[in-house]
Amino acid sequence: MTQAVGYAAQHSFSRLKPITFERDDPKAREVDIEILYCGVCHSDIHQVKNEWSNTVYPCMPGHEIVGRVTRIGSAVSRHKVGDMVGVGCMVDSCRACEPCRSHEENYCEGPNSWLATYNGPMMPKAKVLTGTNMYGRDNTYGGYSSSIVAPEDFVLKIPAALKPEVAAPILCAGVTTYSPMKHWGVKSGDHVGIIGFGGLGDMAAKIAVAMGARVTIFTRTKEKLEEARRLGAEGVLESDKEAQGKLKASFDFMLSTIPEKHDLNPFMPMLKRDRTIVVVGALEPLAPVNNQERAMHRTSVAGSIIGSIADTQEVLDFCAKHSIGPDIQVIPIQDINHAYKEVLNGDVRFRYVIDMASLKQEEA
Amino acid sequence: MTQAVGYAAQHSFSRLKPITFERDDPKAREVDIEILYCGVCHSDIHQVKNEWSNTVYPCMPGHEIVGRVTRIGSAVSRHKVGDMVGVGCMVDSCRACEPCRSHEENYCEGPNSWLATYNGPMMPKAKVLTGTNMYGRDNTYGGYSSSIVAPEDFVLKIPAALKPEVAAPILCAGVTTYSPMKHWGVKSGDHVGIIGFGGLGDMAAKIAVAMGARVTIFTRTKEKLEEARRLGAEGVLESDKEAQGKLKASFDFMLSTIPEKHDLNPFMPMLKRDRTIVVVGALEPLAPVNNQERAMHRTSVAGSIIGSIADTQEVLDFCAKHSIGPDIQVIPIQDINHAYKEVLNGDVRFRYVIDMASLKQEEA
Numbered sequence: 001m002t003q004a005v006g007y008a009a010q011h012s013f014s015r016l017k018p019i020t021f022e023r024d025d026p027k028a029r030e031v032d033i034e035i036l037y038c039g040v041c042h043s044d045i046h047q048v049k050n051e052w053s054n055t056v057y058p059c060m061p062g063h064e065i066v067g068r069v070t071r072i073g074s075a076v077s078r079h080k081v082g083d084m085v086g087v088g089c090m091v092d093s094c095r096a097c098e099p100c101r102s103h104e105e106n107y108c109e110g111p112n113s114w115l116a117t118y119n120g121p122m123m124p125k126a127k128v129l130t131g132t133n134m135y136g137r138d139n140t141y142g143g144y145s146s147s148i149v150a151p152e153d154f155v156l157k158i159p160a161a162l163k164p165e166v167a168a169p170i171l172c173a174g175v176t177t178y179s180p181m182k183h184w185g186v187k188s189g190d191h192v193g194i195i196g197f198g199g200l201g202d203m204a205a206k207i208a209v210a211m212g213a214r215v216t217i218f219t220r221t222k223e224k225l226e227e228a229r230r231l232g233a234e235g236v237l238e239s240d241k242e243a244q245g246k247l248k249a250s251f252d253f254m255l256s257t258i259p260e261k262h263d264l265n266p267f268m269p270m271l272k273r274d275r276t277i278v279v280v281g282a283l284e285p286l287a288p289v290n291n292q293e294r295a296m297h298r299t300s301v302a303g304s305i306i307g308s309i310a311d312t313q314e315v316l317d318f319c320a321k322h323s324i325g326p327d328i329q330v331i332p333i334q335d336i337n338h339a340y341k342e343v344l345n346g347d348v349r350f351r352y353v354i355d356m357a358s359l360k361q362e363e364a
Numbered sequence: 365m366t367q368a369v370g371y372a373a374q375h376s377f378s379r380l381k382p383i384t385f386e387r388d389d390p391k392a393r394e395v396d397i398e399i400l401y402c403g404v405c406h407s408d409i410h411q412v413k414n415e416w417s418n419t420v421y422p423c424m425p426g427h428e429i430v431g432r433v434t435r436i437g438s439a440v441s442r443h444k445v446g447d448m449v450g451v452g453c454m455v456d457s458c459r460a461c462e463p464c465r466s467h468e469e470n471y472c473e474g475p476n477s478w479l480a481t482y483n484g485p486m487m488p489k490a491k492v493l494t495g496t497n498m499y500g501r502d503n504t505y506g507g508y509s510s511s512i513v514a515p516e517d518f519v520l521k522i523p524a525a526l527k528p529e530v531a532a533p534i535l536c537a538g539v540t541t542y543s544p545m546k547h548w549g550v551k552s553g554d555h556v557g558i559i560g561f562g563g564l565g566d567m568a569a570k571i572a573v574a575m576g577a578r579v580t581i582f583t584r585t586k587e588k589l590e591e592a593r594r595l596g597a598e599g600v601l602e603s604d605k606e607a608q609g610k611l612k613a614s615f616d617f618m619l620s621t622i623p624e625k626h627d628l629n630p631f632m633p634m635l636k637r638d639r640t641i642v643v644v645g646a647l648e649p650l651a652p653v654n655n656q657e658r659a660m661h662r663t664s665v666a667g668s669i670i671g672s673i674a675d676t677q678e679v680l681d682f683c684a685k686h687s688i689g690p691d692i693q694v695i696p697i698q699d700i701n702h703a704y705k706e707v708l709n710g711d712v713r714f715r716y717v718i719d720m721a722s723l724k725q726e727e728a
Contacts, residue, residue: 052656099637107637107661109613122660129609183662245493249473265649273463273471276664283656285629288649292416295647295667296486297471298547300640302665303658 001025002032005362006145007333008060012050015337018362019058021141025071026149031079032071033087033150037330038143039064039169040352042199042259043283045340047119052283054127056120062143063089063117064171064353066164070147078152084164086156086316087148088171089306090114092135104308105154106179110134117150118142144333146359156313159320166325169199169351170316172306173326177204177255178315179307180278181211186253188212193247193254194233195267197224199351200257200281203326205233207315210322216247218267221346244270249297256281263287264301268294276300326351332358365389366396369726370509371697372424376414379701382726383422385505389435390513395443396435397451397514401694402507403428403533404716406563406623407647409704411483416647418491420484426507427453427481428535430528431720434511442516448528450520450680451512452535453670454478456499469518470543470670474498481514482506508697510723520677523684530689533563533715534680536670537690541568541619542679543671544642545575550617552576557611557618558597559631561588563715564621564645567690569597571679574686580611582631585710608634613661620645627651628665632658640664690715696722 004023007016026032044061046052065087069079079085093100094110108114111128112121115135119142125133142148158167177200186192192208194201197219205228208215215233219225228235236243247270254267254277261284264277268289271277279286279301289301307315319325327350331339339352368387371380390396408425410416429451433443443449457464458474472478475492476485479499483506489497506512522531541564550556556572558565561583569592572579579597583589592599600607611634618631618641625648628641632653635641643650643665653665671679683689691714695703703716 104637109637113660273468273473279655280659283659285652285654288652289665290649291643291667292647293667294665295644295669296477298666298668300664300666301653301658302662303655303660304662305659 002147004146005359006060006141007336008058008141008144009048010058012048012055016048016144019060023147023149026073028073028075029152030073030149031069031076031085031152031155033065033067033085033148033155034070035065035067035143035145035147035356037066037165037168037356038062038354039172040336040339040343040354041172042343045343054119054124056124056139059119060141060144061118062145063087064168064173065117065143065148066158066168066171067148072152076152079155079157084158086158086167086171087117087143087150087154088156088175088312089117090309091117091140091150091154094134103310106306106308116140144336144354146356154309156309156316159317161320161323162316162325165330165353165355166328167316168353169203169326169328170319171312173199173203173351174207174315174319175307175312176200176280176305177257178207178318179311180255180280180304181208181253182311182314183304184253184276184278186211186213190214190252191216191250193218193251193267193270195254195256196258196281197221197228198257198259199326200259202351204255204257205231206324207318209233210318210324249273251275254278258282260284261286265290265293268299271297271299273297274299276302278302278304280304328353330355334358366511368510369723370424370505371700372422372505372508373412374422376412376419380412380508383424387511387513390437392437392439393516394437394513395433395440395449395516395519397429397431397449397512397519398434399429399431399507399509399511399720401430401529401532401720402426402718403536404700404703404707404718405536406707409707418483418488420488420503423483424505424508425482426509427451428532428537429481429507429512430522430532430535431512436516440516443519443521448522450522450531450535451481451507451514451518452520452539452676453481454673455481455504455514455518458498467674468672470672480504508700508718510720518673520673520680523681525684525687526680526689529694529717529719530692531680532717533567533690533692534683535676537563537567537715538571538679538683539671539676540564540644541621542571542682543675544619544644544668545572545617546675546678547668548617548640548642550575550577554578554616555580555614557582557615557631557634559618559620560622560645561585561592562621562623563690564623566715568619568621569595570688571682573597574682574688580615613637615639618642622646624648625650629654629657632663635661635663637661638663640666642666642668644668692717694719698722
């Protein structure tokens with residue numbers, strides 16, 4: 001065991017505050033990581049506030065983790081002490097089901113699905129008919145902390161060309177948008193629509209542009225139109241029905257990154273025949289979709305959640321190769337509660353990343 | 365011009381009554397058909413009652429038409445006088461757009477989309493920004509009538525092995541279910557779920573069984589469980605949550621044939637990863653779909669409308685080859701208003717087919 005310190009919420013209504021806790025020593029195939037940076041994801045806020053009705057307290061969020069390996073287990077072969085590494089949304093999976101064997105751990109069909117980096121298994125013991133918990137823990141503590149221990153094959157290599165603080169959000173926002181674009185075969189010359197222009201939308205647009213796609217971003221915020229142009233994309237206001245009319249049947253792929261309940265009906269007619277809108281931002285019921293429009297062009301609405309470990313390594317390497325990454329603002333952890341308010345107040349144009357050096361003063 | 369007689373509604377609230385009207389003489393590439401049988405589709409009722417807010421009156425339904433060629437235009441090469449032929453949901457399309465050139469006329473993207481067998485273009489002039497009507501008519505009269513004239517390439521050949529009255533519903537109910545099963549690649553050994561067990565569900569189940577699939581039918585009606593077994597399928601009550609729990613992640617493909625607003629959420633967990641529920645029955649907003657379940661298994665909800673002319677010929681030939689067809693009840697046209705009530709009162713186990721010989725007494 002080693003002593004660790006992190007920021008956690010004790011209840012759905014409470015602010016994040018420092019707590020001390022213990023991390024296990026690394027087992028044979030695990031590595032111990034000193035956390036340098038951790039990104040702030042909108043889902044951290046959903047989870048802290050128990051908006052998915054599944055939060056286990058204390059809740060210590062953080063699944064965009066970058067740091068240095070400090071210790072390795074006896075059988076570790078993929079990483080060595082001193083390596084710059086990352087941990088994303090998962091720290092384990094059942095490793096036996098068909099998706100796990102196909103290297104799609106994010107779709108794990110084991111009794112508890114995958115083990116989330118914080119808040120424990122995606123399917124907690126209480127939700128499984130057999131009452132099993134293959135991971136032995138119903139809570140996990142995430143990256144708003146000084147260190148983390150994880151199995152080596154759930155630990156990513158951070159390319160040298162990426163600053164560690166810039167790499168952090170790629171571990172969630174990056175892979176969540178990259179994985180569906182890869183799965184649905186986005187290619188050079190395609191017209192890609194990105195719905196919502198927050199942290200996910202920003203990464204989605206940059207990745208799609210780097211893939212060679214023509215990119216159109218839909219945003220509620222007039223100020224962001226210029227930002228879209230800066231990325232090499234076209235910006236369209238969600239309120240601009242005239243511009244949207246001209247985009248009828250024009251998209252090869254659309255990605256909805258809006259992190260709450262929203263209405264897809266205005267976007268459905270913009271899909272070409274046989275194409276798909278993939279919803280990655282909202283994990284809740286969407287507004288009713290009119291099946292008439294969908295049937296008339298044989299279009300689809302699909303969901304996708306994060307990406308596999310292989311996808312995560314791919315998107316890190318892709319971002320390094322194309323020199324892209326999130327626009328970030330580095331904050332001390334003491335500002336986390338204020339940062340949450342800012343995220344909730346509107347789409348911040350950048351991703352907050354916590355500099356864990358700031359945790360030192362909590363330990364003192 | 366020739367005199368014709370048919371049953372039509374004058375208003376959304378009125379019963380179908382006989383009217384006399386004129387059919388054009390066949391042009392060079394058109395055929396004139398004496399109608400022998402016409403199936404009764406649930407969408408006939410939606411249209412008569414203006415439930416899609418687009419009905420043009422008088423409304424003469426009927427798009428499951430079988431009859432004999434009586435006259436052909438000078439350039440007709442596909443059919444000859446005396447042939448047993450069929451007309452389904454479409455009688456023309458723009459023939460210039462990408463879907464039309466790809467022989468998917470049912471997804472026509474011309475200014476007025478395809479020309480429906482009754483009620484005119486799918487996109488009426490009033491709904492097109494340019495106010496165009498490439499078909500020159502905003503209403504068409506369907507198969508509840510003595511004759512119809514249609515372009516030869518929208519006229520199907522009825523295989524000799526199919527009774528004409530049995531072939532009729534295949535032209536809509538058959539192709540509407542066959543086309544998505546073909547498009548999404550249903551194959552022998554797949555587990556196929558059919559949601560709803562009316563006219564579409566009956567055809568869907570028979571076709572899927574003939575394709576070699578294991579078929580499970582979801583129905584609200586206990587009496588239909590035996591009927592499912594008779595088709596070589598398994599029946600599950602929509603209220604039987606225990607049976608449904610055992611079907612988690614078990615389907616390669618699901619088809620929803622329910623002809624009105626319904627809730628897909630109970631069915632989403634039954635899909636295998638990366639698979640699709642296709643909704644063909646409802647042309648309206650569905651209940652909100654929870655994106656959490658969809659994202660966790662990268663599943664999709666898609667729409668599909670009828671099928672192409674090529675698909676329609678294929679399903680006719682497929683049914684003839686496998687000796688399958690709808691369970692029908694032949695009625696005189698004078699019973700049509702009563703038949704509508706029966707359809708609305710619950711899922712009739714058979715498809716009503718009108719024997720047009722009964723029209724003769726209206727002409728007298």
